[in-house]
Amino acid sequence: MKERFPALGGPPTTPSEMMIDLMHRPERMALxxxxxxxxxxxxxxxxxxxxxxxxxxxxxxxxxxxxxxxxxxxxxxxxxxxxxxxxxxxxxxxxxxxxxxxxxxxxxxxxxxxxxxxxxxx
Structure with missing residues (x-):
């Protein structure tokens, strides 16, 4: 998945980008x-x-x-x-x-x- 959806160059701006960002930074869910x-x-x-x-x-x-x-x-x-x-x-x-x-x-x-x-x- 990470090859198909590379990391964003900046902050996410759409729901799809938010999911891509989460895939690359899952630690942000560890609250x-x-x-x-x-x-x-x-x-x-x-x-x-x-x-x-x-x-x-x-x-x-x-x-x-x-x-x-x-x-x-x-x-x-x-x-x-x-x-x-x-x-x-x-x-x-x-x-x-x-x-x-x-x-x-x-x-x-x-x-x-x-x-x-x-x-x-x-």
Whole structure:
């Protein structure tokens, strides 16, 4: 991938460039505030598959797999303005993790043992 997408000559200016920059500098995701949440996740569903329970099923399977392997907690980063995603994560029991200078990203986390109760709206 690094041969196909060489490092940028300056700061990233588009979402694609942000991903390229992250590929070349993954250490920027190692934030001290996330140390208690050693696993990271990212989930995207095509619009036709959203709001049908697939996301919840995938998340539960992932959380169970982490828990079965002894991983105590997981974190994710999301664009702060993505309110539908935030509502989804809130229903699954995620909470905000304060991170200094997080820019347009909100970090969320939760334990993997399903003791984080879902909200009543779930």
């Amino acid at each position: 001290p505030e996330l140390a208690a949440y050693p696993a990271h996740l990212h989930i995207d569903l095509l619009p036709d598959h959203q709001r049908k329970g697939h996301g919840r099923a995938l998340m539960n399977a992932f959380l169970d797999a982490l828990h079965d392997r002894g991983v105590p907690a997981v974190h994710l980063g999301m664009v702060s303005t993505n309110t539908p995603a935030r509502a989804f994560y809130d229903r699954l029991g995620f909470h905000e993790i304060p991170v200094a200078d997080s820019g347009p990203v909100t970090y969320l986390g939760r334990r993997t043992d399903r003791t984080a109760p879902p909200t009543a709206a779930a």
